[in-house]
Amino acid sequence: MNGFASGLMEALLRDSAFILPQLFLAGLGTLMLWPGDLLFHKGEKHKWAPVTGAILIVVLALVFRTPEGTGFSGMYRVDGLTKGFQILSILGALGAVALSQRLLNALKEQTVEYYALILFSLSGMLFLCGAVDFVSFYFSLELMAICIYILVAYLRKQERGVEAGLKYFLLGAFSSGLLLYGISLLFAATGGKTTNFAEMGQLLPVVSQSNTLLVGAGVLMVLVGLGFKVAAVPFHMWSPDAYEGAPTPITAFMATAPKAASLAAFIRVFQTALPGVADQWMLPLGYVAAASMILGNVAAIKQQSMKRLLAYSSIAHVGYMLLGVMCGPEGAQATWLYMATYLVMNFGAFAIVIHLQGTGEGERIEDFRGLKDRHPFLAFAMMVFLLSLAGIPPLVGFFGKFYLFQMAVTQGHITLVTIAFLTSVVSAFYYLGVVNQMYFKDAPALAEGAEPEATGMATTVIVTVACVLVLLGTGFAKPLLEWAGGIGSEKKASQVALR
Amino acid sequence: MPSPNAVLIISFLLFSTGVAGILIRRNALVILMCAELMLNAANLNFIAFARHSGSVGGQAFALMVMGFAAAEVAVGLAIVVALYRRKATVQVDDINLLKG
Numbered sequence: 152m153n154g155f156a157s158g159l160m161e162a163l164l165r166d167s168a169f170i171l172p173q174l175f176l177a178g179l180g181t182l183m184l185w186p187g188d189l190l191f192h193k194g195e196k197h198k199w200a201p202v203t204g205a206i207l208i209v210v211l212a213l214v215f216r217t218p219e220g221t222g223f224s225g226m227y228r229v230d231g232l233t234k235g236f237q238i239l240s241i242l243g244a245l246g247a248v249a250l251s252q253r254l255l256n257a258l259k260e261q262t263v264e265y266y267a268l269i270l271f272s273l274s275g276m277l278f279l280c281g282a283v284d285f286v287s288f289y290f291s292l293e294l295m296a297i298c299i300y301i302l303v304a305y306l307r308k309q310e311r312g313v314e315a316g317l318k319y320f321l322l323g324a325f326s327s328g329l330l331l332y333g334i335s336l337l338f339a340a341t342g343g344k345t346t347n348f349a350e351m352g353q354l355l356p357v358v359s360q361s362n363t364l365l366v367g368a369g370v371l372m373v374l375v376g377l378g379f380k381v382a383a384v385p386f387h388m389w390s391p392d393a394y395e396g397a398p399t400p401i402t403a404f405m406a407t408a409p410k411a412a413s414l415a416a417f418i419r420v421f422q423t424a425l426p427g428v429a430d431q432w433m434l435p436l437g438y439v440a441a442a443s444m445i446l447g448n449v450a451a452i453k454q455q456s457m458k459r460l461l462a463y464s465s466i467a468h469v470g471y472m473l474l475g476v477m478c479g480p481e482g483a484q485a486t487w488l489y490m491a492t493y494l495v496m497n498f499g500a501f502a503i504v505i506h507l508q509g510t511g512e513g514e515r516i517e518d519f520r521g522l523k524d525r526h527p528f529l530a531f532a533m534m535v536f537l538l539s540l541a542g543i544p545p546l547v548g549f550f551g552k553f554y555l556f557q558m559a560v561t562q563g564h565i566t567l568v569t570i571a572f573l574t575s576v577v578s579a580f581y582y583l584g585v586v587n588q589m590y591f592k593d594a595p596a597l598a599e600g601a602e603p604e605a606t607g608m609a610t611t612v613i614v615t616v617a618c619v620l621v622l623l624g625t626g627f628a629k630p631l632l633e634w635a636g637g638i639g640s641e642k643k644a645s646q647v648a649l650r
Numbered sequence: 651m652p653s654p655n656a657v658l659i660i661s662f663l664l665f666s667t668g669v670a671g672i673l674i675r676r677n678a679l680v681i682l683m684c685a686e687l688m689l690n691a692a693n694l695n696f697i698a699f700a701r702h703s704g705s706v707g708g709q710a711f712a713l714m715v716m717g718f719a720a721a722e723v724a725v726g727l728a729i730v731v732a733l734y735r736r737k738a739t740v741q742v743d744d745i746n747l748l749k750g
Binding site for chain 1: 654658661665668669672678681682685688689691692693695696698699700701702703705707708710711714715718721722725726728729730732733736737742745747748749
């Protein structure tokens with residue numbers, strides 16, 4: 152027992168540098184709940200928002216300083232891929248906290264738990280980005296998901312929120328059962344020897360000769376479980392409901408941060424643990440990607456609700472990003488780049504939706520009629536974000552798409568890229584539909600003496616920054632690509648080292 | 651000790667029961683129980699094959715899954731209770747506000 156305790160202590164002291172950001176997040180999140188909650192009285196809980204923001208910025212700095220390497224008996228790995236996606240997750244959380252203020256203040260629903268749950272969920276995401284073992288992978292995924300179930304149902308006095316929470320929870324529980332069973336089948340296929348991604352990557356091609364059924368079923372179930380988490384078709388049915396029912400800042404959060412972390416896990420699982428059995432998953436993953444692009448874009452056309460439209464568009468964008476997952480190690484940087492651009496555009500669009508919601512509109516697409524007269528700047532920014540989501544050059548969304556499609560073509564996924572290209576033309580149709588509403592339809596008559604409400608500081612800052620980034624992002628293509636290149640090349644180096 | 655293949659069959663039966671229950675039953679609480687059944691089917695595999703190969707990793711995994719299942723149930727029940735307070739029902743067919 153003493154040997155075990157001292158071994159544990161030694162491992163913790165040696166490896167805790169790798170998980171310092173997560174320790175910081177989880178530790179402070181716990182302290183916030185108690186005794187931190189006693190610090191501010193009932194009416195002043197909104198003061199937790201700047202505190203949380205400060206914590207997130209410190210975590211961002213910590214992530215940059217984290218040393219690279221593998222720790223905790225091969226459970227957790229810090230490399231370019233880990234850091235890249237961790238940064239995206241943190242930015243997503245930061246945006247969500249900033250955007251939450253208005254809504255929570257208006258509803259008088261400010262609590263310390265809201266912020267603590269975002270921190271806990273984020274620590275799950277940070278772990279997930281670096282998980283290189285099915286044990287750490289599964290538990291970080293669930294830590295992330297469980298906190299988000301609660302956040303979706305956070306406005307528990309609103310029927311819609313609770314309903315969305317329950318739907319998301321039941322399907323999430325189902326998918327995590329599938330995922331775990333898939334992992335257990337893969338574990339069984341290796342003869343119960345290992346759950347480590349790299350070791351499995353070596354064992355699976357060997358055992359799949361004799362245990363074809365076991366390996367095939369395991370791989371498919373892992374694919375289905377992960378597909379649920381990133382909301383890829385046909386495992387997407389929870390996502391429009393959860394997006395619509397959740398508090399809008401949490402919708403923006405769900406569309407970006409957990410997606411970035413899950414995509415990092417997607418890349419790790421399929422490129423480290425299962426590359427040897429690629430013939431088992433390449434085709435199904437291709438179908439999932441194609442179905443996501445087609446259904447996401449087609450279903451978005453007939454939506455009346457802005458949040459549902461963005462939900463379906465996010466399903467379509469996941470389809471594009473899965474294309475990157477299929478492209479091998481080089482695809483990781485294309486996926487990262489796409490996710491980074493998507494994060495910026497998406498947060499910009501959601502900031503505007505949330506602002507309009509504050510004045511009781513913005514929920515339906517019709518509410519955007521004549522926005523150019525009421526809020527010229529917001530209408531212009533919204534147009535920029537939507538055009539960028541549609542991938543129209545020279546905006547940054549085009550750059551992300553172009554790079555990803557080019558990568559996929561060089562890897563020989565011609566059919567998929569054709570589908571992706573055609574569906575992004577379809578997507579332009581419904582994005583432009585919103586632009587049409589904003590610029591060419593007359594606004595409904597304002598109520599007597601009603602003034603368009605001034606934009607709050609958080610909204611202005613986020614919209615301006617996102618708008619500038621989207622407009623000028625392509626100009627920074629070269630440094631961004633170099634930075635993203637680090638994600639792919641270190642990945643390659645790590646794979647070489649494992650063989 | 652039973653052969654690993656026998657365990658695989660039992661765990662598959664358990665898993666199928668869970669999946670069938672989730673797809674067929676309409677009561678949120680029963681669906682929750684069926685999800686637990688799926689987790690336990692996976693646990694059975696982990697324990698049997700860890701025992702088979704003599705590694706402790708799989709057994710530790712199963713233990714932690716039990717902890718996770720408890721956390722999941724706690725959150726799930728809280729959401730079901732919140733829903734019951736709003737609508738006085740736990741049937742999933744009755745929650746149909748969000749559509750499209």
